[in-house]
Amino acid sequence: MSFEQVKAEVEEELERNFRLEFLNRFDDMIVFKQLNIPDLKDIVEIMINEVHERLKPKNIELIVTERFKEKLIKEGYNPSYGARSLKRSVRRFLVDNLAEKMLNGEFKEGGTITVDVDSVTVIQWVI
Secondary structure: OOHHHHHHHHHHHHHHHOOHHHHOOOOOOOOOOOOOHHHHHHHHHHHHHHHHHHHHHHOOEEEEOHHHHHHHHHHHOEOOOEHHHHHHHHHHHHHHHHHHHHHOOOOOOOOEEEEEEOOOOOEEEEO
16 A cells, blocks of 8 residues: 555545544644664664763763664564654663663773673673
8 A cells, every 4th residue: 555545544534533623623634654674773773872872971882783673673663653662672671771780880981882682582781
């Protein structure tokens, strides 16, 4: 189904479920295309770069493998919620674990941290 067909179907569905008086209160309707894998990878990369920037004052380099990025997308992407669910995934699998390990003294300033997953998707932290 093409994007134009999807947009037309959405408009028809809105007209079936809402009164025209209500719909006329809107200036325009925007239908977004569903995110694809390259889009999701770009979004995850931006989020990881934000984490990397937060680590710069501690002089810690963060390396995230492609497998780990794929895990973030697989575990975190929900088409209904878009990129918001990816943000939760990055926080849950990367930021929260990273913060906990830093508080426990497992990571020292000036080091390099590599984050990966193995074949059974267990997160591996290499210092």
